[in-house]
Amino acid sequence: MNMDMKLSVIVPVYKSEKYLNRCVDSILCQTYVDLEIILIDDGSPDTCPQICDSYEKKDARVIVLHQKNAGVSAARNAGLDTATGDYITFVDSDDYIEPDMYSSMMQVAQKYSCDVVLCDCVKESPTHKELYTHSIRPGFYDHRQLKEEYYPHLLMMENVQYPATISNCLLVFKNNAAFSKIRYIKGVRYSEDLLFGAMIMRKAESFFYMKGNAFYHYAMNPSSAAHTFDKDKWDNYCCLYQEIRNLFWNDTAFDFKQQVDFCLLFFLYNVLYEIRYTKHITQQEKKKKIKAILSNHEVRQMFHRISILRLPISWKLKVITFCYKYRINLYL
Secondary structure: OOOOOOEEEEEEEOOOOOOHHHHHHHHHOOOOOOEEEEEEEEOOOOOHHHHHHHHHHHOOOEEEEEEOOOOHHHHHHHHHHHOOOOEEEEOOOOOEEOOOHHHHHHHHHHHOOOOEEEEEEEEEOOOOEEEEOOOOOOEEEOHHHHHHHHHHHOOOOOOOOOOHHHOHHHEEEEOOOOOOOOOOOOOOOOOHHHHHHHHHHHHOOOEEEEEEEEEEEEEOOOOOHHHOOOOOHHHHHHHHHHHHHHHHOOOOOOOOHHHHHHHHHHHHHHHHHHHHHOOOOOHHHHHHHHHHHHOOHHHHHHHHHOOHHHOOOOHHHHHHHHHHHHOOOOOO
16 A cells, blocks of 8 residues: 555544543554644633643644634634645544554555545443444445435435435545635534535545445534534524525535435424424524424425425424424424
């Protein structure tokens, strides 16, 4: 394997002092040594800034950036602006990786000269571990195969679930002209990986899926942004949806319109579920929020376009979706 290909590893760091050493050590111990490790301290109020600086002093491959807290999207963008590697990847600071992750993925990337390589991961909670994999075929895809096999679920799976590239940390992708302008939407805190991964795959000419190779260990953190109630989450999703629509609705290479609708439906499921079951607001406030969301013009248009009966989802979810569409029995 050609060891002259440098890999930039971008690690946003915020309030992760308990796990940061495990994370960075797992990167430094990689059997693939030609690494550039960019630690972005996103204004972390704990000892993370000092831990980052200590690694920069110990290993010349480590670069530390300190910035005011601006969120994970801004932190990853800062890393992308700094990266000089031939390939780029991400690691979240409370996760860790297997020692041969990058040697295995870079070997595949170089053997097939492909733009993007994806592996699987293990999701870990305090009580159990589970393999996280995807219902797409393993192996190599050229551009024709990407268009025929991958584009039909590039943004959202047919069953209204996240696509394969939702976990950007499982991707290794070329640092080339095609990807150079792809960035995260600053300020978006939920599902920010969704659009980034979709844009990468839309620009990719080739792809390899290392199905069953769970090199990455993802920590299931109940206090993370994805698992906590936020009164502004719907506004955040609306911002993300508009960006998705702007980029994919009128795509000339493939008709992504249904997938764009499914993105909005997915966001709707998430937000309304959280509103219905949160204990942080009153029942009256819940009704007001749900009514406002379901009266949203884009939501009404989406329900007009999709066929609920044809969705490959459970009958229970179909009934819930009909209730949302016709705004009945919303508060049970």
